[in-house]
Structure formats: C-alpha cells, structure tokens
Amino acid sequence: MTQLPTLKDEAWRYADLNAVEALGVDALDQWKEVSVAAGETKRHCMVVGGQTPELHRIRLDVAEGGRAELFVVVTGDDYCRVEVETTLATGAHFELGGVTIGGGDAVREIVTRTDHAQPDGTSNQVVRSVHWNQATGNFLGAIHVHRDAQRTDAAQDFKALVLEKGATANAKPELEIFADDVKCAHGAAIGQMDEMARYYMASRGLAPDMAKRLLIRAFIADSLAALDDESEAERLLEAALDRLGERV
Amino acid sequence: MLKIENLHAEIDGKQILNGLTLEVNAGEVHAIMGPNGAGKSTLAYVLGGRPGYEVTQGSVTFDGKDLLDMEPHERAAAGMFLGFQYPVEIPGVSNVQFLREALNSQRKERGEEPLSGGEFLKLAKEKAGLLKLDMDMLKRNVNVGFSGGEKKRNEMVQMGILDPAFAVLDETDSGLDIDALKVVGEGINAIMRKPDKAVLLITHYQRLLDYVAPDHVHILAKGRIVKSGGPELALQLEEQGYDAVMEAA
Numbered sequence: 001m002t003q004l005p006t007l008k009d010e011a012w013r014y015a016d017l018n019a020v021e022a023l024g025v026d027a028l029d030q031w032k033e034v035s036v037a038a039g040e041t042k043r044h045c046m047v048v049g050g051q052t053p054e055l056h057r058i059r060l061d062v063a064e065g066g067r068a069e070l071f072v073v074v075t076g077d078d079y080c081r082v083e084v085e086t087t088l089a090t091g092a093h094f095e096l097g098g099v100t101i102g103g104g105d106a107v108r109e110i111v112t113r114t115d116h117a118q119p120d121g122t123s124n125q126v127v128r129s130v131h132w133n134q135a136t137g138n139f140l141g142a143i144h145v146h147r148d149a150q151r152t153d154a155a156q157d158f159k160a161l162v163l164e165k166g167a168t169a170n171a172k173p174e175l176e177i178f179a180d181d182v183k184c185a186h187g188a189a190i191g192q193m194d195e196m197a198r199y200y201m202a203s204r205g206l207a208p209d210m211a212k213r214l215l216i217r218a219f220i221a222d223s224l225a226a227l228d229d230e231s232e233a234e235r236l237l238e239a240a241l242d243r244l245g246e247r248v
Numbered sequence: 249m250l251k252i253e254n255l256h257a258e259i260d261g262k263q264i265l266n267g268l269t270l271e272v273n274a275g276e277v278h279a280i281m282g283p284n285g286a287g288k289s290t291l292a293y294v295l296g297g298r299p300g301y302e303v304t305q306g307s308v309t310f311d312g313k314d315l316l317d318m319e320p321h322e323r324a325a326a327g328m329f330l331g332f333q334y335p336v337e338i339p340g341v342s343n344v345q346f347l348r349e350a351l352n353s354q355r356k357e358r359g360e361e362p363l364s365g366g367e368f369l370k371l372a373k374e375k376a377g378l379l380k381l382d383m384d385m386l387k388r389n390v391n392v393g394f395s396g397g398e399k400k401r402n403e404m405v406q407m408g409i410l411d412p413a414f415a416v417l418d419e420t421d422s423g424l425d426i427d428a429l430k431v432v433g434e435g436i437n438a439i440m441r442k443p444d445k446a447v448l449l450i451t452h453y454q455r456l457l458d459y460v461a462p463d464h465v466h467i468l469a470k471g472r473i474v475k476s477g478g479p480e481l482a483l484q485l486e487e488q489g490y491d492a493v494m495e496a497a
Binding site: 194195196197199200201202203204205206207208210211214215217218219221222 | 298330350
C-alpha cells in the first residue's frame with residue numbers, strides 16, 4: 001500500500017508535502033500508463049497547474065525503436081508536480097521539454113526517472129525554470145543505465161532564472177550507470193536576469209516589460225526547440241509567458 | 249538640442265564626472281576625445297540612463313525636456329540613440345525580432361502606428377545595405393557570434409532603422425578594420441548628417457573623424473571638458489598627444 005512520502009524520500013525532498021498530504025494517498029496511486037509500440041512515435045503536450053495542488057504521474061513504456069515526446073508547462077498558483085517514469089527498450093528515445101514558471105509561494109517541479117533498460121537507447125531532457133516571489137522550481141532527474149544498455153546516450157540540461165530574492169531553484173541530477181559504453185551529459189545552471197541585456201534592449205526603446213518578456217521567451221524556448229510543431233510550441237510558450245503578465 | 253550643465257556623476261560612490269558642461273545644437277557633430285579613464289563612457293551611459301550611474305549634480309535637457317527624468321526606453325522614444333562600445337549579445341532573440349519590437353515600442357510611445365512585418369523588413373534591408381551588413385546577419389541572434397566589426401556595423405544598422413534625432417556613439421570606431429571604418433563613417437553621415445539631427449562621437453582616435461567631419465572637438469579629462477575647438481584640435485591631439493595639448497590649455 002502506498003504511503004505518503006517524506007522529505008527523506010530523495011524524489012520528494014523539495015516537494016510541498018502539505019500539498020501532497022492534502023491530495024491524499026489515493027492521488028499517489030494514479031499513474032497514467034502510456035505504451036509506445038515498436039517504431040512508433042507518440043507526442044504529448046500539456047499545460048498543467050491551477051488553483052489547487054496537482055500531481056501528474058506518467059509511466060512511459062517505449063518499445064524498440066519507439067519515440068516518446070513530452071512537452072510540458074508547469075504553472076498554476078499551487079503545488080504542481082509532473083513525474084515521468086520512462087523505460088526505454090533497444091534504440092528507443094525519450095524527449096522531454098519542460099518549463100516551470102510562476103510566482104507566489106508555490107512549488108512547481110518536474111521529476112523524471114529514465115530507465116535505459118536495453119542497448120542504444122537515447123534520451124534528451126531540457127528543462128527551464130523561471131520563478132519569482134517566494135516560489136520554487138525543481139528539476140529532479142534520475143537516469144538509470146542498466147548493465148546491458150550499452151551505447152546509451154542520455155542528456156539532461158536544466159537552467160533556472162530566479163527573478164528576485166526569495167525565489168528558489170533546485171536541481172538534482174542522479175545517474176546510476178551499470179554499463180560501460182555510455183554517454184550521459186548533464187548540466188545545471190541557476191542565475192538571474194541578464195541586466196546588461198535588459199538595459200541594451202531598453203536603450204533601443206523596448207519598454208521594460210517587453211524586454212523582460214523577450215528575454216524570458218528566449219530562455220524558455222530552449223526547452224521547446226525539439227518540438228517539431230510550431231503552433232504547439234507557440235501555444236506552450238504563450239501559456240508560460242501568460243504568467244509574467246501578473247508580475248511586470 | 250542637448251544641453252548638459254555642470255554634470256556630476258558617480259558609479260559605486262566613485263565620482264567620475266566633475267562638472268561637465270556641453271551644448272550640442274541640431275545639425276552639429278561633436279567629437280569628444282580624451283585619455284583612458286577621463287569619463288567618456290560614463291558620459292555616454294549617463295546620457296543613456298544606464299542603471300548604477302548616478303547623477304549627483306547638474307542637469308541635462310534634451311529638446312527642452314529633462315533627460316535625467318526619463319527612463320532609458322523613454323529616451324529612445326524621444327529620439328536618443330546610444331551606440332555601445334561593447335554591444336551586448338542576446339541569445340535566443342533575433343535581430344529582426346528585437347528591432348521590430350523596439351521600433352514599434354518607440355512608435356507606440358510616440359502615438360504612431362506600428363510597422364507591419366513587411367514594411368519593417370523593407371526598411372531593415374535598406375539600412376543593412378547601407379552598412380554592407382549581410383541581411384542574413386539580421387536574422388541571426390542579436391550580436392551572437394558576430395565579430396567585433398560586425399557588432400559595430402550592426403549598431404549602425406540599428407541606428408539607421410530607429411532613425412534617432414540624436415546619437416551618442418561610444419567608441420564606435422574601435423574594433424573596426426580600415427574598410428569597415430570607412431563604411432561605418434559613411435553610414436553615420438548618411439543617417440545622421442541632417443539639419444535636424446546631431447551626433448556626439450566619443451573616440452580615442454582621430455581616424456574616424458577623417459570620415460565624419462566634426463564641427464566641434466572637445467577634450468574630456470578628469471570628468472570635465474578641459475578644451476574645446478574645431479576639427480584642427482583633433483589633428484593637434486593626434487600629433488602631440490593629450491598631455492602636451494592639455495598642458496598648453
């Protein structure tokens with residue numbers, strides 16, 4: 001039987017456990033199971049987060065040569081967690097583009113566990129986080145490369161902007177590698193808005209809110225670069241940038 | 249057009265400008281020369297309203313309005329352009345997108361209609377041609393991967409597109425090879441040498457002044473103008489150096 005997580009559980013260490021408790025134990029058992037057949041490509045785009053806590057748990061099972069793509073914007077006013085557990089068969093690919101964005105005092109997080117169970121699998125995860133007020137953005141990405149999963153190529157790239165003092169970003173890559181011919185690249189950077197770029201833009205006549213919007217748009221667009229559907233990418237970008245309106 | 253009176257300014261509590269007074273009228277090109285650390289770039293940034301540059305005394309009026317009271321983007325909309333000594337790279341934002349937003353932002357501030365995508369591209373193409381900058385460069389991210397010379401030419405293309413009434417050009421000649429210097433000099437003339445416009449050229453060297461002939465030349469040292477003259481002053485400086493000319497003053 002499922003139990004409520006505690007801060008000692010690695011995958012929940014930055015979570016808002018009060019919100020999880022409010023959701024209840026039953027919510028933890030609700031996994032959305034998705035299978036991607038051999039050679040098939042499945043793509044899902046979603047914007048999540050709202051007025052009350054949300055938990056989205058997804059299990060992806062990608063068969064040989066299959067490709068699973070998930071693009072997600074995590075926003076909303078309360079705790080929101082997107083959790084993705086992926087198992088990759090031979091030559092399968094997992095693509096994640098994620099954005100967490102918002103203010104208030106909410107925690108918004110993306111947590112992934114990617115199992116490279118067989119050889120020649122690839123995965124690419126690009127997550128961008130933009131937070132202000134007392135809000136927190138987290139990316140916890142575990143990659144598990146099994147003994148037989150030779151020639152695995154897994155990449156993780158997390159960048160966060162904290163727009164003001166009080167906002168927080170947490171990055172936690174976790175690599176468990178049991179094969180020897182493997183590429184696992186991961187990078188994490190947390191920083192502030194480029195003030196010189198903002199000034200440069202202002203000096204050309206861009207109002208401060210416009211300059212900020214353009215810079216943040218460029219920042220989060222990285223996470224959607226792999227989304228081969230311009231109108232969907234635009235929809236996700238706008239959904240994320242909508243949050244800025246309440247701030248600037 | 250621009251009237252600076254007894255301007256004092258500091259950065260991080262360090263006094264850089266010490267009572268600078270200067271008046272630039274429409275139709276004029278003024279050159280400001282001076283040794284390293286004289287306050288040339290500080291003057292440019294104070295006029296451009298860069299955060300952190302604090303005016304402690306004095307005034308600056310632009311077309312009769314209090315310039316120091318305006319935000320940087322309001323100064324741009326009022327017709328001021330600052331050409332950066334080190335143009336800033338903006339990854340993820342294309343030149344075309346940036347400049348169109350900037351121009352339309354200015355137009356909006358002035359109560360004018362925005363330019364359509366097509367109208368803007370036509371304008372951008374014309375100005376890029378003037379500065380011999382490949383149109384493909386304008387589609388790339390702002391200054392990312394540009395050479396020093398390309399960045400400076402890009403500054404001038406921006407100036408051409410934004411069409412300001414007054415330009416402060418901070419060492420626009422540095423980083424340019426001889427051919428690019430000529431192109432940029434001619435660009436400045438084509439864009440700014442008009443009866444209703446004026447330019448403040450900040451430079452270390454006389455060579456840009458071969459192409460953009462100044463009406464007045466000023467020497468800035470220790471935060472104030474120590475000597476003013478005509479174009480001959482720049483030549484004298486080139487020959488004798490700052491120390492000799494300033495001692496004589």
